[in-house]
Amino acid sequence: MNAASSSTWMWYASRATGVVALLLLTAVALLGLMVSRQARLADLPRFAVTGLHRNLSLLAVAFLLLHVLTAVADGYVTIALDSAVIPFTSRYERLWLGIGAVGLDLFLAVIITSLLRGHLGRRAWYAVHLLSYASWPIAFAHSVGSSGDMQSGWMLLLAVACAAALAAGITWRVRAAARDLPRAQRVHALMAELHARKPRAGAQ
Amino acid sequence: MTIPNEATFPVASPGSSVRPPASGVPRLLPRTPDGKPGRVPQDLAAHQGTHGSLPYRGGAGRLIGELQAAGLTGRGGAAFPAHRKLQAVFDAARVTGRQPVVVANGAESEPASDKDATLLWLAPHLVLDGLQLAAEAVGAGRAVLYARAASQGRRQGPLDSLNEALARRRDARLDRVPVRVVQAPPRFLAGQETALISHLDGGPAIPAFIPPRPAERGLGNAPTLISNVETLAHMALVARHGPDWFRAIGTRPEPGSMLCTVRRGDGAPRIIEVAIGAPLSVLLARSSSPVLIGGYHGTWVPASLATPLTLDNASLARAGARVGSGIVITLPPDRCGLIETAQVVRYLALESAGQCGPCLNGLPRIAAAMAQIASGRPRRGVRADVERWAGLVTGRGACHHPDGTARLVRSALTVFADEADLHERGRCSASRHAAPFLPVPQATARIEADWR
Ligand code: HEM
Ligand SMILES: Cc1cc2nc3c(=O)[nH]c(=O)nc-3n(C[C@H](O)[C@H](O)[C@H](O)COP(=O)(O)O)c2cc1C
Ligand code: SF4
Numbered sequence: 001m002n003a004a005s006s007s008t009w010m011w012y013a014s015r016a017t018g019v020v021a022l023l024l025l026t027a028v029a030l031l032g033l034m035v036s037r038q039a040r041l042a043d044l045p046r047f048a049v050t051g052l053h054r055n056l057s058l059l060a061v062a063f064l065l066l067h068v069l070t071a072v073a074d075g076y077v078t079i080a081l082d083s084a085v086i087p088f089t090s091r092y093e094r095l096w097l098g099i100g101a102v103g104l105d106l107f108l109a110v111i112i113t114s115l116l117r118g119h120l121g122r123r124a125w126y127a128v129h130l131l132s133y134a135s136w137p138i139a140f141a142h143s144v145g146s147s148g149d150m151q152s153g154w155m156l157l158l159a160v161a162c163a164a165a166l167a168a169g170i171t172w173r174v175r176a177a178a179r180d181l182p183r184a185q186r187v188h189a190l191m192a193e194l195h196a197r198k199p200r201a202g203a204q
Numbered sequence: 205m206t207i208p209n210e211a212t213f214p215v216a217s218p219g220s221s222v223r224p225p226a227s228g229v230p231r232l233l234p235r236t237p238d239g240k241p242g243r244v245p246q247d248l249a250a251h252q253g254t255h256g257s258l259p260y261r262g263g264a265g266r267l268i269g270e271l272q273a274a275g276l277t278g279r280g281g282a283a284f285p286a287h288r289k290l291q292a293v294f295d296a297a298r299v300t301g302r303q304p305v306v307v308a309n310g311a312e313s314e315p316a317s318d319k320d321a322t323l324l325w326l327a328p329h330l331v332l333d334g335l336q337l338a339a340e341a342v343g344a345g346r347a348v349l350y351a352r353a354a355s356q357g358r359r360q361g362p363l364d365s366l367n368e369a370l371a372r373r374r375d376a377r378l379d380r381v382p383v384r385v386v387q388a389p390p391r392f393l394a395g396q397e398t399a400l401i402s403h404l405d406g407g408p409a410i411p412a413f414i415p416p417r418p419a420e421r422g423l424g425n426a427p428t429l430i431s432n433v434e435t436l437a438h439m440a441l442v443a444r445h446g447p448d449w450f451r452a453i454g455t456r457p458e459p460g461s462m463l464c465t466v467r468r469g470d471g472a473p474r475i476i477e478v479a480i481g482a483p484l485s486v487l488l489a490r491s492s493s494p495v496l497i498g499g500y501h502g503t504w505v506p507a508s509l510a511t512p513l514t515l516d517n518a519s520l521a522r523a524g525a526r527v528g529s530g531i532v533i534t535l536p537p538d539r540c541g542l543i544e545t546a547q548v549v550r551y552l553a554l555e556s557a558g559q560c561g562p563c564l565n566g567l568p569r570i571a572a573a574m575a576q577i578a579s580g581r582p583r584r585g586v587r588a589d590v591e592r593w594a595g596l597v598t599g600r601g602a603c604h605h606p607d608g609t610a611r612l613v614r615s616a617l618t619v620f621a622d623e624a625d626l627h628e629r630g631r632c633s634a635s636r637h638a639a640p641f642l643p644v645p646q647a648t649a650r651i652e653a654d655w656r
């Protein structure tokens with residue numbers, strides 16, 4: 001693929017939205033890790049972190065859809081719309097676009113179940129939500145594999161930085177979970193900590 | 205008072221020649237021959253002598269319409285229409301093809317309450333009749349009686365006496381579905397619906413996220429009806445005497461009577477059955493002290509506001525309170541409402557299941573701040589902090605524990621505002637700081653096994 005020779009703006013738009021979507025999805029995944037460990041971001045209250053995770057994910061999906069639609073609409077290469085969602089059916093770049101379609105499907109599953117969260121059991125929602133761990137590497141592979149530019153230079157650096165950030169985030173999440181107190185002891189620990197800080201507190 | 209006619213109640217069974225009793229109170233608790241509330245447990249013979257035999261309806265669904273006509277609401281706290289709950293379970297059973305389960309909720313996990321234990325002690329057969337009738341109405345194949353362990357002052361724990369009552373009923377071949385008695389762990393949340401399901405399924409008594417609702421997928425995934433034991437006892441009376449008899453007392457939206465736990469001084473509470481809509485003043489001490497209505501998830505109300513109210517949700521709403529499970533506590537004049545509330549809030553925080561962020565992080569903070577306000581010379585701005593935190597935790601848990609705790613705390617800061625000013629100057633108006641007045645269990649959960 002030599003996209004640089006293309007003169008259509010849509011081709012560029014497609015690639016730009018693709019890169020933004022990858023960045024956004026990285027941010028969304030990092031925020032998701034924080035939400036699951038109830039971590040705080042700067043001075044934001046926890047529910048604001050949750051809100052950011054949710055809203056950025058919707059933005060990311062908007063960019064993903066733009067990315068797909070502009071790629072399909074662009075006439076330079078022919079990509080059928082259905083091959084954007086049905087994996088490995090594209091005649092052009094079958095492998096890398098197929099991987100991208102798998103990623104898109106997984107993201108859509110995560111988003112749709114989250115929008116329907118009120119109607120699903122928590123367990124079912126969470127099981128689907130964990131698919132995001134699979135979807136990110138797939139999206140990453142699609143990005144690097146199908147783009148000539150991301151295989152070198154600052155674009156490659158950007159991609160590697162995203163992967164490194166996510167790897168660090170996952171490591172932190174696993175460690176934090178291992179440090180977790182058993183549920184039955186959490187409140188006691190916190191009460192003890194609060195009382196130690198303010199020796200005057202205590203009704204008797 | 206209307207006497208039910210044959211057309212409405214086709215299944216008149218032998219022994220139901222007993223005439224409907226006067227519709228006044230007490231209805232649930234036994235009466236002495238002169239009509240006064242009795243204090244002696246009713247055995248099966250006495251029960252049948254008073255109430256007649258068990259009027260099975262002869263098929264699923266039939267009682268539901270009568271409950272709707274009676275307008276019976278749940279007595280476990282939420283005052284949800286009983287017939288709608290039964291209908292939901294009945295419908296879920298049809299849709300899923302699974303046979304439902306019925307649970308009598310007698311956990312009474314609220315430490316200030318004693319009405320369910322009293323009912324189970326004095327009139328166990330009325331509750332067990334209700335359990336069988338509810339099981340028949342939703343088409344259940346089995347039932348569970350979930351009750352707390354022995355309470356003080358009774359010679360025999362309710363579990364022993366309940367098992368004995370069940371044995372008598374087995375001998376008499378009364379029960380159509382088997383009943384299993386299960387002891388509720390001594391946790392504040394043990395009576396919450398999803399915590400109850402989790403415990404009965406062999407897990408810890410901690411609330412779960414809904415959906416699924418227990419009515420659709422509860423015990424072992426079967427549609428599950430969870431009713432307070434008092435609600436079931438009322439069902440047994442509606443089935444016998446009919447909706448009109450039931451509606452003869454109470455208010456139009458909230459008919460019938462209810463059991464109240466009344467505390468007006470140190471010592472054991474009094475369990476009083478009153479018509480809903482009765483003047484609240486009959487349950488209050490003659491003092492100008494504030495009143496806690498609805499228990500530890502309830503609301504403090506100043507005496508001046510409380511005295512003219514009646515005991516029903518429409519009236520109590522004017523003071524921001526709710527009937528709840530019928531707990532009415534007058535603070536003795538020699539106690540400090542802030543100290544009492546701080547001790548309760550500390551207990552409530554320690555009883556958090558610790559699984560939702562806002563509850564786990566918020567309640568201990570609120571409790572520590574309340575302790576500071578209670579102990580005198582609080583840091584400036586603590587009251588504003590508590591107000592803010594109370595707002596932040598409300599509605600943000602899997603269950604209503606944070607909401608109820610926030611409600612109690614906010615009402616205390618409003619009603620005891622003058623007292624809090626005093627505390628800021630290092631003084632307290634209470635003359636006694638001895639043992640706490642409001643009952644607060646000292647044993648809190650420290651390991652997972654304490655939740656089972
Ligand atoms: C495609 C978009 C999304 C991605 C890639 C994503 C990714 C993630 C990841 C990686 C986690 C951490 C899971 C864990 O290890 O526990 C997470 C958690 C979470 N996400 Fe998302 N998410 C997306 C969309 C959403 C949306 C739309 C919502 C809105 C409801 C949402 C709500 C949550 C919540 C509440 C958690 C915390 C789960 C917990 O209780 O542990 N996510 N997300
Ligand atoms: C924190 C919490 C504790 C509860 N504890 C009890 C209880 O001890 N007993 C009870 O009958 N209901 C309790 N409930 C209410 C139950 O969840 C449920 O609504 C009730 O048992 C239904 O019965 P009813 O419809 O007959 O009132 C509690 C609810 C909450 C939120
Ligand atoms: S809100 Fe609190 S008590 Fe309720 S389930 Fe969550 S952590 Fe447990």
